[in-house]
Amino acid sequence: MAGAGPPHYASWPPPAGHNLPPMGDMDEVRTIFVLGFPPDVKERELQNLLRWWPGYEASQMNFKGEQPMGFALFSSAAAAMAAKDALQNLVFDHETNSTLRAEMAKKNLYVKRGVTGMGTETPPFDQSKRLRTAGDFSTSHYAPPGAFAAPPPNSWVPQSFMPPAGSYDPYAGYGLPPLQAVAQPIVAPVAPAGYVPMQNTKDNPPCNTLFVGNLGESTSEAELRGIFSGQPGFRQMKVLRQGRSTVCFIEFADVNSAIAVHNNLQGAIVTSSDRGGMRLQYSKNPFGRKKEFMNNHQDGGAPGVPTSGTNS
DNA sequence: AGCACA
Structure with a gap:
């Protein structure tokens, strides 16, 4: 039984930075799993938190357990990893001492495109009775409606961070500064x-x-x-x-x-x-x-x- | 000693 089982975490490209493969394979896990939200968190909060991130595609909050669990899908494993690191130990809510913990998910978040009932896919953890996504994103990536000019201060968002408009390079934001330094674990x-x-x-x-x-x-x-x-x-x-x-x-x-x-x-x-x-x-x-x-x-x-x- | 969640 001591089998060298298949690695849970697919082998990421090494953090060399520029030798990343163009758009990871489709079987790579490019979904992160986030814990540590306060119980009254809204799914919208997760979406608004992540939609700025390069490569963000969809997210979903699962409220089944005692703690809400967030899942977010990115365009590539590298983008997911970068977002995961950025969220790590992020103080989400000072009042409730909520500090986020992020991991790579075991499976990719299944994004339901329409309401078509292709329910055979299995999203991470529980089968979704509650499949929610970012909502309507008909474009390849989410373009913010322009309401927010600046990301929240005191957060992980690097200055160079701008939602790409036309040409979209999922790795543009990779090789980010050491974000963990910003978010101290509480x-x-x-x-x-x-x-x-x-x-x-x-x-x-x-x-x-x-x-x-x-x-x-x-x-x-x-x-x-x-x-x-x-x-x-x-x-x-x-x-x-x-x-x-x-x-x-x-x-x-x-x-x-x-x-x-x-x-x-x-x-x-x-x-x-x-x-x-x-x-x-x-x-x-x-x-x-x-x-x-x-x-x-x-x-x-x-x-x-x-x-x-x-x-x- | 007490074992939930799915």
Whole structure:
């Protein structure tokens, strides 16, 4: 099973800058996945945030979970990557301490062109009951209606950034200045206050999602996020309040990242909790995967291995 | 100890 599975992230062109292939292959993932929005975010906000970006094609906000999830499609993997980096750690809303986290999506956002019911495509994550796109963009790229003269200040938008009008070079804006320097993470990395020996009986087989237990009801999500969000491979986390205790799920990009954190942070003290150290276990069900029992006897034993999409 | 989301 240790198969060298197909890479989740298609191999991008190296950041050499100018040797980029003209308009990436169509099978490259050129969609980003953005988390960290405040719960009251509007899809329009995502669109207005991204439509300035070179190569932006469409976006969609998914409100299914506790946290809104944004997806945005770009004209190429390079453009998507650049936008992803630009959004990384962007403070979206100071009031709610919302800091964005962006990753490459696993699949491309499916943009419904018309209302034609070709519903066989599978957009990232859940099948869209709620497929929304940028709306009406009949031109190859979105041309702003002219309402906005200047991008919002204090943001990632480089000065040289102008929505291209006629000739469109998706790489014009690439090789951008180090944008991360502008957007400071508000989720400061938090080092655990200390460690407590934690015996972990009854763990599950390793997978890319950790289950965090032994957390008191007072446990602060911010502290957890501070501890975990900086860990290599961190994808997302979800906190669940269960009466007088709290549990938390953390998804990582791959099983190895989860294993590392499982070992390194075992028993780490969570200050806001009143129970000392946290217990880290592998989740019974990885993020985004349903347990399949009777449904699929063929795939009985690899909890950590997502059935990577049949990319047709 | 407590395992959601799809």
